[in-house]
Amino acid sequence: MKKIAFIIPPAVELLDLAGPMQVFSEASFYGFEVQLEFYSIQPDTASSVGLPFGKLQPYSKAALQAGDFIIIPGVRFESLKVLISWEKAFFHWLRDTAQRGINICSICNAAFFLGEAGLLNNRECTTHWRRVDALQKQYPKARVLNDVLFVKTDSIYTSAGISAGIDLALSILEELTDPLFVNKVARGLVVYYRRSHQHTQQNIYLDYRNHINPKVHQVQDYLVEQLASELSLEKLANLVNTSPRNLSRIFKEATGITIGDYLTKLRIEKAKTLKNNPDYTIEYIAAACGFKSPRQLQRILKSTD
Template sequence: MQRRVVIVVFEGFQLLDMAGPADVFALADLMAGADGYQVEVTAVRAGSVTAHNGIATVVSTPLHRVDGPIDTLMVAGGLTTMEFLPDRELVGGIERLACLSRRITSVCSGALFLAEAGLLDGRRATTHWLIADTLRGRYPRVDVDADPIYVKDGNVWTSAGVTAGVDLALALVAEDHGHRLARDVACGLVVYLHRPGGQSQFSMPMSAFPPRSEPLRELQAFIDANPADDLSVPALARHAGMSERHFSRVFTEQAGMPPGRYVERSRADAARRLLEVTDHPLERVAREAGLGTPETLYRVFHRHWRISPGAYRRRFQAKES
């Protein structure tokens, strides 16, 4: 039988909070066949519900008419979340549907609705890092962890902001059908290969500034996407069409760090991701991350995180389990 997924939205919701997971479930349904997913969208009232970006979604069944059983309840977030928290029809409807659901989830600030309904009391939860203090301050019975991209506590899952909803949905597919299907869905959607929930919302390359120059922004993206390539200053300068001296000066000025340091940080972050999502031996991790040897991997990893790659993998896997 298809697994029924009900996504709750409201006026001004974040479209990607709904559309990202919905596309994950739709592709998983196509790949899994009869054991896939059926997605429904609901709101307090039937009809057109407009996202913050102005795109309207048509709701066929209002919240009070949705009945069980439900496999997965998902509550979207959005910039208007605080405006709708006092809406008893919305919050009460979420609470009622939670009782009919095998699994309860939220994306981004949707965690505030779960907390308002009392569904996060005594649980560990996450949300977009920008509103973590709001969640923590309003709901002291919730154990708020602002770092992970998603958190599972029993049958309740919460995720960080916006695109983290895709990671959450892929994790739900992996729980239901295994990691192979989740990987196939991720590849089909051309998204990152199922980031584990314990991964931080803050990746290392994000700590650098995005350059003002579009060619340098494209070069920065190239570095992050191709850690095993020749990323020496002469090679990058040629790629940018600049002299080495001019390239180093402009990159440092616009990115906030020299190109060599950015490359090392990007490669270290690539190695961290490989340790999180693969069981590759350290030799392969070092090679694919552009660090060459396990010895270099160890030095770079210890310099940035004060921990060995092997210890990080063990600690991360323990956190995930």
């Protein structure tokens, strides 16, 4: 089971903490096995707006193994300079932890903590757009990027400010699961699943999902799960209690493509995945993906190569 330890600094920004935390909590609801733990840098920690936290174990008590994650949310910027001056032991601990193969993640201006620990040297990274220049100036060996949501370099992850921590957490979750599962989590959180240019290419299970129309999402989910079934526009329309004409209209408005085009893309994606298994015949793959014949599948795959 993966362990994700949130290290909560004084004057923490609540959304920096709550956003990523909720991603993994939602993933747990859908069956992902993860253990969330919470530690503090200083005793008697309170948020940037004064909300106090209960008694937390100090960060030094975190029992982490290679492959686990540490996530450090950002803080009120006025507190950052003081923390950097006082918490030298914490930065030594961060550096030692990274050397043990544990993934270190910063949200917003917590990138300064990573910089102080020497973890940004010769690495691409990012932070809140207001602090990009300051981060680069303070840690000149870092390669600070602007206009990206998050960056992964080796086992070091950094994100832009506030809600970008959700995007980073979803990206980490995809590394640990798969795109279809992450789409389910993102929908549960009612957020769009966005990616930076540092991340992998979009996947059909995530493409055309940047909308909040529940009927269209329901149809998309059904298509993913029922590719081998007999599908018709009338059947899909009945599924969401609307007319075929209205479903075609709202699907195109929400996704930008027709239901037929979306279905074809899904079938091609699944066929390419199944082709990686040498035990599957072309006849089996065609049937499993809903193609009329192996010849049709071969023709379509050839046209997409």
